[in-house]
Amino acid sequence: GAVVSQHPSRVICKSGTSVKIECRSLDFQATTMFWYRQFPKQSLMLMATSNEGSKATYEQGVEKDKFLINHASLTLSTLTVTSAHPEDSSFYICSVRGPGNTIYFGEGSWLTVV
Amino acid sequence: GESVGLHLPTLSVQEGDNSIINCAYSNSASDYFIWYKQESGKGPQFIIDIRSNMDKRQGQRVTVLLNKTVKHLSLQIAATQPGDSAVYFCAETAAGNTGKLIFGQGTTLQVKP
Numbered sequence: 001g002a003v004v005s006q007h008p009s010r011v012i013c014k015s016g017t018s019v020k021i022e023c024r025s026l027d028f029q030a031t032t033m034f035w036y037r038q039f040p041k042q043s044l045m046l047m048a049t050s051n052e053g054s055k056a057t058y059e060q061g062v063e064k065d066k067f068l069i070n071h072a073s074l075t076l077s078t079l080t081v082t083s084a085h086p087e088d089s090s091f092y093i094c095s096v097r098g099p100g101n102t103i104y105f106g107e108g109s110w111l112t113v114v
Numbered sequence: 115g116e117s118v119g120l121h122l123p124t125l126s127v128q129e130g131d132n133s134i135i136n137c138a139y140s141n142s143a144s145d146y147f148i149w150y151k152q153e154s155g156k157g158p159q160f161i162i163d164i165r166s167n168m169d170k171r172q173g174q175r176v177t178v179l180l181n182k183t184v185k186h187l188s189l190q191i192a193a194t195q196p197g198d199s200a201v202y203f204c205a206e207t208a209a210g211n212t213g214k215l216i217f218g219q220g221t222t223l224q225v226k227p
Contacts, residue, residue, distance in 0.1 A: 006157075034214060043203060043217045044158070093157050097213030103148070105157040 003027050004096050006106035013113055018082045021109045023050075023094030029074035030096045035067075038091040038108075050077040050094075084113040126224040133194045135221045137187040137204035144206040148215070149178060149189045151200045158203060161189070191223075199225045 005024045013019045023033055031052045036044040048069055049057040056069035068080040081088050093108040127133045139147070145166040150158035164171045164178045164187075171178050177190040187204050201222050205215040 032213060036217075043219050044215075046214060046216070049212075049214060091155075095213070095215070101146075101213070103160075103213055103215065105150075105159075108155070108157045110155070 002107070003098065003104040004094065004106040006092075006094060006109050008109060009107060010110045011112070013084055013111070015085055015113055016083055018080055019084055019111060020078050020080045021092055021094075021111070023077045023079070023096075023106055025075045025096045025098075025104075028096075028098050030077075030098070031074065032097060033071060033077040034095045034097075035069065035077070035079050036093045036095065038093060040091075044093060047079075050079075081111065084111070086113045089113045123219070124222045124224065126226060127194050129194060129196060129225050129227050131194055133189075133191040133198070133223060133225075135189045135191075135202050135204075135223065137189075137218050139185050139187060139204070139206050139218075141206060141208075141216075142182075142185060144208070144216075146207040147178070147180060147187050148205045148207075149176075149187075150203045150205060150217075151198075152203060152220075153200045161202075194223075194225050196225045196227060199223055 007022045033050040035047045037047050038044045046059050047062045050069045050071040052071045058064045066082055071077040089112050091108050094106045096104050098104050148163040149161040151161050152158045162173045162176050162178045164180050175192045179188045201220045203220045204218045208214045
């Protein structure tokens, strides 16, 4: 079964609105989770590292005020895309480092901004 | 800066043949490498990994080879099947194996029946 769950799997939102994507670690506690973005026919690009109980660490070029990350518990990280624009339409994927340093990915969330 | 790249964007093979997907990495400090398979609309699926203290690792129908001298990684798939059709990514961990991955560009594997 799934180790990492993402919700929603697909979401459509209007331009200018905000949308929240959840990443849950189902089998173990995770102090660190990672958020990636993937545009069509491109690779995964790390956006940020979500740290439980502290601020997220953003990669260069990723706007922290636009992509809000909250890691309020050891099993849940959320990514909120604020004031979404059509260019934010993408596949958002989270990952979790589990026991033995194995990395588990969620099934991804498709965001379409219209 | 750090980067991981793939040599070929698309690889087309006949069913039953062996496939070889290549990857070049640039960070000599990376010590853990992973191959992922991604089917359309899904998250990456772990295939096989290798640590920098190894040259070769075998799994079921898959083999990963690591050449640290030239910073090259390859994935070999034996007896390729239609279900192997997907995009394959290599990834390296940032130094310290924090779980943060740097992905290559991806190779699309097309298996012809």
